Amino acid sequence: MRIIVQNAKCQGHARCASQAPHIFKLDDEGYILPGDIQVAEGEELPASRGARSCPERALELTR
Template identity: 65%
Template sequence: MRILVHKEKCQGHARCWSMAPDIFDLDDEGYIVAGDIDVTPDDEKKAWRGAKSCPERALEIEK
């Protein structure tokens, strides 16, 4: 699974990070770091929850 990051949509709510801080990286201002994220099979459930928690849909799940 892969998470596609649309950094320009991020508003800094950090909901993704609160669900999975080991998967989602934030910059010093609380915005998602640019760059897509490869997710291991063991972390897919946490990553899915984190991505779906984003109110701006800045994170897109690609299977």
């Protein structure tokens, strides 16, 4: 599983990181760092929870 990060949509709510801080890394101002996220095996559940929690739809799950 991979998560496509659309930084332009991120508004810094940090909801993704509150679900899974080890998967969703934020900068000092609370915006998600650029670059797609490769989800490790066994991390699919927190990764999908975090991605779905984004109110800006900045995190797109892909297989």
